[in-house]
Amino acid sequence: MKRSRKAADASMPAKIDIRSVASLARVSIATVSRTINHVPTVDPVLAARVWKAATDLNYFPNTQARALVSGKSRLLGLIVSEITNPFFPELIQEFEHAAVAHGYEILLGSTNYETKTMELCSRRMIERMVDGVAIMTFGIEDFLLDRFTADNIPYVFIDPAPSRPLNSVLAVDYRAGIYEGVQHLAVLGHRNIGFISGPLNRRSSQSRKAAFLSCLESTGLKANPDWLIEGTHTLDGGHDAMQKILASPNWPTAIMCSNDMTAIGVQHALFEANLKIPGDFSLIGFDDIHLAEYTIPPLTTIRMSCRDLANKAIENLLSRLNSPEGQPEDVSTITTRLIVRQTTGLPRNALQDLKQKPSRKSRAR
Amino acid sequence: MKRSRKAADASMPAKIDIRSVASLARVSIATVSRTINHVPTVDPVLAARVWKAATDLNYFPNTQARALVSGKSRLLGLIVSEITNPFFPELIQEFEHAAVAHGYEILLGSTNYETKTMELCSRRMIERMVDGVAIMTFGIEDFLLDRFTADNIPYVFIDPAPSRPLNSVLAVDYRAGIYEGVQHLAVLGHRNIGFISGPLNRRSSQSRKAAFLSCLESTGLKANPDWLIEGTHTLDGGHDAMQKILASPNWPTAIMCSNDMTAIGVQHALFEANLKIPGDFSLIGFDDIHLAEYTIPPLTTIRMSCRDLANKAIENLLSRLNSPEGQPEDVSTITTRLIVRQTTGLPRNALQDLKQKPSRKSRAR
DNA sequence: AACTTCAGTGTAAACGTTTTCCATCCGGTA
């Protein structure tokens, strides 16, 4: 009665805890703890007995108890936008890989772009005492960040949060890749380029759009509002956005998308409309998910290395975790670059134009 | 000195725990606990004070401590094969949705088809004291199952594990959908059908292959070993498998795939070889991931509803969790069915054959 | 008026670990 809250009926297998191991190995629980934590001062003979007992009993230490007393959960939080966008599984996999390499596990949260869900995710991270958290999605509310700070949990953003310390941001150089993309199109002869963004309540969507606009300008091209569509970073979003562009009075000759899923949606809208890629429209995606190689035709896209992203995030978190006081680590930068495949080509009617007004080509330079 | 292990320097924000809430609300910690756990007997006046204090302090209860003492983590484990196969994120999302609806969170594990990783995942599940676990991937070693049993953790499989209790299996009726698929092809006139399986060390891969073979037979068709390829359930695997088939002396006129990613890989191999779908080859996938609607052309496939799968798994786990002693729940069955899109059509040379030997068509019936 | 109930509250034990501190043991030295 004393031992257990529930009546322990004989048929029930005995609980396997540190005490069972200790008694089987004929040592104290302290010695068991020291042994499995590889404290060097324990006598090899006892250690051997402990290991034998532990494996015989199939003993797994209880992480919750461990975390509770040590104050370290060896858990890293990862909050992403949407697990069904293949970019994130790839990121998650890299993140997990890097985490495990450093002896951590990950606790995953997916916000589905909802503020409420984001709050729930953050709560979970705190309740489960993560040692650090990587926020790979849009704006988190300040009171949650304050709560992280109060619990001394370092966090890292994928994009500049203006109000927050510099050592907690992972700066992505969207401009590099997007500039390459715009240049690539311009060189092919495209002058009219549309852009389908992600949901604009996300900082990273805004950044990508802003980068596009700025690159357009520095290439000497003008944006047409009809071709600047807010998408949702989903297949359906890309499809619908392209239909809107097709419904506009003039058509661009090329489309850039804020992510690859959008681009695949665009491909499909064009397929339905019986328009050819790159014959009728050139298309550039963003992210370079594995699938991009496998679309028909394979997608020209801008690569943002999720391995880089994951490694830099973990590195940042870990260094702040282990250092005395979150010193101002230099800001990590993630670069992006164009991967040319088969969805970009000469603009529609390029040959025809060439024949009719041969002067234009030379004028364009 | 007594209060804290580390010297508590004044600059450090005070820990927010149940005690802080209790003292701010001027009640005992028991009352705080009862309030936040919605025990009905607490005086509304005090409850109000507690809630106010909790929100003022931004208090989140520590899940680890909670789990430790109550013996319930309110965590459900989910072990999948491979997070980068889009079927699984869709499944995970459904699973999480259903779990949250019942007040549970999920702990995710991804095995990448490696036995070692599977063991690590299972360990984590046990160490973190999950209340139940759904195993949506291939064979787990017996000693791990025994450990689950020892800890009184109910588990559920996606496929019959012969040696295990019936109430822990989720039986998928692969045959229903595959039969529809084979029939569909046969009616179109296909007599030579290839099959690209998943990795055959997985029970569910074996089941799908066996179902295909059996359906082929009952349709009166014969299997050709050259067209029975073991794939990997990945894009690359599908691509490579199709190349093998193209290298064989005779070509089938249709291909069925054990999952959609494989089918997309096949599409790409055919694109590279400049062969048309469904003109040269008809193609059927399996799973019906969201992407299947978006391939070019859209993929005919066999739907296995991951919502069904997730809901049934959770239902099963929960009912065994709450019932006195794991009573023999009736086995849940998941059905599959054909979704016809645009990758299936008449066999290659069908019209030609028709012209040349009109008798064949009638003989075929 | 003296019991019984009972709702509502607080105290303290438990959960399974880690970690501090102290006791013991050993060999070596004076």
Place this chain on the structure above:
DNA sequence: TACCGGATGGAAAACGTTTACACTGAAGTT
């Protein structure tokens, strides 16, 4: 022989909760 110091092991406190139990009043019953 007595003493010291360095290993090494064990007892017990601590982590932040839940929950069994005991206690308090007030209300209802005789």
